[in-house]
Amino acid sequence: MSDVISYDGTRLALTTWGPRDAPIVVLVHGLGLSTDSWGQVPDLLAADHRVVAYDLRGHGQSGDARNGDYSMETQAKDLEAVLNEVVPEGSAAVVxxxxxxxxxxxxxxxxxxxxxxxxAVFAGSGGSGVTFPGFPARNLPAPAQAALRLGWMKALKAGALIGKRIRALEPLADHLVRRMAFAPKDPQEAVARVRENFLSSRPQALARTTLASVSHDGTRMAPDLNVPTLVIHGSADPEVSDDELKELMAALPDAELMSLPGEGHMLALTRPELLAGQVTRWVQHTRATGRGPAR
Structure with missing residues (x-):
C-alpha cells in the first residue's frame, strides 16, 4: 500500500496489483465501503493489468478530509490526483x-x-443520478438552505452512530444491507463483507459523503464523460432504478449496456469473474477504438 496526497493535503491510500507496464485499471468504490469491497476482482485482473484501487477520503485507510470537504467536486479532484500519480505520460487508464x-x-x-x-465501466452504478425531492432546496433563502443542510448532516451522522451500535445485532444489520445492496439470492458472505465495511466507516465522513452524493445529479454531468463507457446493471439492483438507468444511458455520449437478470448492486462480490472479464474486454475495446493507449 502507498499514499497519494490530494490537492488539499488529504491522504489517499492506494493499493496496486500486477506488472507496472501492463494496461492500467483504476477502481473507485462506493459510499461507506473501501478497496476491500472489490473482493477477488483485482487479483483476477492482475495477471494482465496494472490494477490500482484507492479508498475515498474518510473511508478505509485514507485520511479524513483536511478541510472537511467531502463534496463530489472534491471527490473528482481526488480521482484526478490518483490518475496523475499512476498513469504515465502518454498513457490512459480504464476507470x-x-x-x-x-x-x-x-x-x-x-x-x-x-x-x-x-x-469507463460502471458496475452497479447509475452515476449517482438520484437526488432527494426538492433537495438541496435551491429556491430557499441562503440561511434556510444552510439550516436544511445542517439538519440533514446531523440526521445522517446520528444514523451512522446508531448503525455502529447495532453491530452486535448482525441479523438486523444483514437484513438492512441485503435490502440496500443485494439480490435475495446473493451469498451471505458478500452481505457480511459489505456490512463490516459500512459499519467500520467513520460517522463524520460517511454523513458528509452521503450529503454530497444525494445533492449531486450525476446524470446532468454524464454528457461530459465522452469516452467509451460500459454500464453493467443487475435487474435486481435495489439502488439503481430502471428510470435512473435509462436517464444515464441517454446522457452518456458513447455507452454500451450489459444487463444481468436477477443480479444485484455489488457485482464485484457476487460475480467477480464476470466483472473481471468485462473489464478486460473493455480495456481491449478502448485500445481497438483508438481512444488512447491503455498501456
Whole structure:
C-alpha cells in the first residue's frame, strides 16, 4: 500500500496489483465501503493489468478530509490526483466505478476533463443520478438552505452512530444491507463483507459523503464523460432504478449496456469473474477504438 496526497493535503491510500507496464485499471468504490469491497476482482485482473484501487477520503485507510470537504467536486479532484500519480505520460487508464464510484467518475469528467482516461465501466452504478425531492432546496433563502443542510448532516451522522451500535445485532444489520445492496439470492458472505465495511466507516465522513452524493445529479454531468463507457446493471439492483438507468444511458455520449437478470448492486462480490472479464474486454475495446493507449 502507498499514499497519494490530494490537492488539499488529504491522504489517499492506494493499493496496486500486477506488472507496472501492463494496461492500467483504476477502481473507485462506493459510499461507506473501501478497496476491500472489490473482493477477488483485482487479483483476477492482475495477471494482465496494472490494477490500482484507492479508498475515498474518510473511508478505509485514507485520511479524513483536511478541510472537511467531502463534496463530489472534491471527490473528482481526488480521482484526478490518483490518475496523475499512476498513469504515465502518454498513457490512459480504464476507470471502474461501483455505486458512488460511478458518480465520482462523471464528476471528474465534468470538473477535470477526460485526460488520462481511455474508457469507463460502471458496475452497479447509475452515476449517482438520484437526488432527494426538492433537495438541496435551491429556491430557499441562503440561511434556510444552510439550516436544511445542517439538519440533514446531523440526521445522517446520528444514523451512522446508531448503525455502529447495532453491530452486535448482525441479523438486523444483514437484513438492512441485503435490502440496500443485494439480490435475495446473493451469498451471505458478500452481505457480511459489505456490512463490516459500512459499519467500520467513520460517522463524520460517511454523513458528509452521503450529503454530497444525494445533492449531486450525476446524470446532468454524464454528457461530459465522452469516452467509451460500459454500464453493467443487475435487474435486481435495489439502488439503481430502471428510470435512473435509462436517464444515464441517454446522457452518456458513447455507452454500451450489459444487463444481468436477477443480479444485484455489488457485482464485484457476487460475480467477480464476470466483472473481471468485462473489464478486460473493455480495456481491449478502448485500445481497438483508438481512444488512447491503455498501456
Amino acid at each position: 471502474v466505478g461501483n455505486s458512488l464510484g460511478g458518480g465520482v467518475i462523471v464528476a471528474r469528467a465534468h470538473h477535470c476533463g477526460n485526460d488520462l482516461v481511455a474508457g
